[in-house]
Every structure is written in C-alpha cells, then in structure tokens.
Amino acid sequence: MKRILAPINAETKRRRIAEFERRCREAGIPMTDQRRIVVEAVLDMHCHPTADQVYASSQVRRARISRATVYRSLESLVMLGVITKACHPGDVVRYDARLEPHHHLVCLECGEVVDIADPSITMTRLPDMSVFGFEVRDCRMQLRGVCRRCRRKEKKR
Amino acid sequence: MKRILAPINAETKRRRIAEFERRCREAGIPMTDQRRIVVEAVLDMHCHPTADQVYASSQVRRARISRATVYRSLESLVMLGVITKACHPGDVVRYDARLEPHHHLVCLECGEVVDIADPSITMTRLPDMSVFGFEVRDCRMQLRGVCRRCRRKEKKR
DNA sequence: GATTAGTTGAGACAAAATCTCAACCGTAAT
C-alpha cells in the first residue's frame, strides 16, 4: 500500500538528535554547537532543503554560522548516516532528513518532491545485484511526472 | 531477470539520429550542424557523459562548438525526449542516451554508473500514483552501493 | 587546567551552469 509520508514530529526530532549525538561520540567526532544547530535546522525544515536553504534558515542565521560550516556539517551528517543526500535532474543537491526506506515523486513542472512509502519495493525485495559483484546499500526510486496542481494548470490552458 | 545493458550499436545510433531529426521538424526546431554533432557525440560516448565531457569530445572540439551551445543543445535534446538527464548525489548532472526503461547501479566509492534492466520494475508495474493526482511519466531506480572493483580494494586494506 | 586534535569563519577560489547580445543561419514563403 503506497502512502505519502507524514512530516517528522517533535518526538521523532528529539530521538534523531540524540541519535546524532550518540553517533558523533562513537565516531570520535566532537559535538559542536554549530553541528547541533544544523541538525536541528534540517529536521525542522520539512521537505528536502538545499544547503543554501539550511544556511538561510533562522536558526543558522541567528547563530551566525558560516556557509562553509553548513556545507561541512551537512556532509558529516551524511557520513554518519543521520541524513541522506538526494539529487534530481535540473535541481541542486538536497538533503533528506528521512531515513526510513522511501521514494520520491518529483514533479517535472514545479520541482516539488513528495516522499512516498512503497513497501513492495524495498531493500528486502532487492537482494541480488551480487550477480554483478555489486553490494547494494541503498535503493531509491525516482518517479518523475506531473503533480496534481500542475496538471490542473495544464488543463486550464 | 536482471541484466547489464549492452552499449548502443551503430544501427541504433543511426535510428536515434533520424528520430532526433524527425522530432526537431515536428517541434519546428531548426536542425543545425551543432545540434547534430552534439547528438552524435552523446550517442558515441557510451555511459552517461557530463556536459563538460561532451564539450571536450573530439567531434565537438573539432567543430569548435561553444560551451553555451553544448549546454543548450543537450537541454533541447532532453526537451525533445531524445536523451534524459540523470543526477546522483555527489556528482554533476549527467546525460543518458538510453531511452528504454532501466535503472542505475551507482558506486558510492568510485562514482561509476552501470545501466541495468529489471523488467520486474517498470512503468507497467507502477501505475498508481494517480491516488495522489500524480501522473507518472518516468521511473528510475538508483541502487547505491559498492561495485566489485571497489569491494576488492576495500578487502585488501 | 593543560594538551591535542579536530572545527570554525572569512574570504579567496574553483567548478558548473546560465545569461547577454550582436552576428549568423535554417526555414519557408515568395
């Protein structure tokens, strides 16, 4: 059963930040204010922010964190597996705070990206690229097309 | 049955160029030498070239085609549906001359992208994002992991 | 509190992509 994923709630956010701190300790990476603020910002911004959008977020602006640090923090978050990177044609790199297996509906008109779950296509159903000596660590599906709003606009024309 | 896709052969290349010319005429887009050379270059370069690699290709260099024109031509090829754009995290935009439904095995170590066919996941099996008012036009799967060569290197360490 | 190794900020730098505009060229009508 396919479904659109709900936004990340406060409880989940707390858990994710704690998880981040744990992974930092495990990896021997110092936990700085800057990194903490960047994680919070990403989790607060529902829906795939770009690095620049994170940089422009109120939290990050208020703390006067530099652009370089935002890029570096985001990269370390990816390294630690706290967030993932997503990239769709014609768009810049975006960060995705969602970790559970999910896929992206990308609108070719307006660029909007919607998270969907489709348990029928997950890691468990994609075991065997080992035929090619390839070890699959992640599977993402891009469904590209036109969203409801843009279809309505097209019809009017 | 999953399989790695074979390179585009000469016969297919001819057909694809003819197809491109037909679509240009239909869309009322003038057929220039530059565009013709760019299509040929892309079809000759097996495996997902970047705009810059196309710009650097022998055909394009020989014809002294400008960088701007290469970018513009590639974009018009995408518009006409002659090639597609692909983008994987941590990498620049790449162009994909393959039109048949297929997916990408992306190596997280070396960045190599391999085309694979998996008929069990195609348009025909993905009908129903219409629940969300979304009209699916294309479906791409990214399988990210580590390729055989990089796994061997990792083991040695 | 001292030590150490990793982090930060500011701005320079690099890479990727787009824009500008005058000159040019394909196309189709004549």
Next chain:
DNA sequence: ATTACGGTTGAGATTTTGTCTCAACTAATC
C-alpha cells in the same frame, strides 16, 4: 534563387554552487 524572419550561435561576463586555506578557537580527554 532571393528574401525575411525567428531561432541559434559564440565569446565572455555573470551567477550559482561548492570547496579550500589558514589562523584562531573549542570539545574531549586526562
């Protein structure tokens, strides 16, 4: 074949996106 027109091209400036450098700073550990 000629002409008129609109789209295309090239060169280089510009913008956008991301990385690098290095001195000053700070988290973590003892």
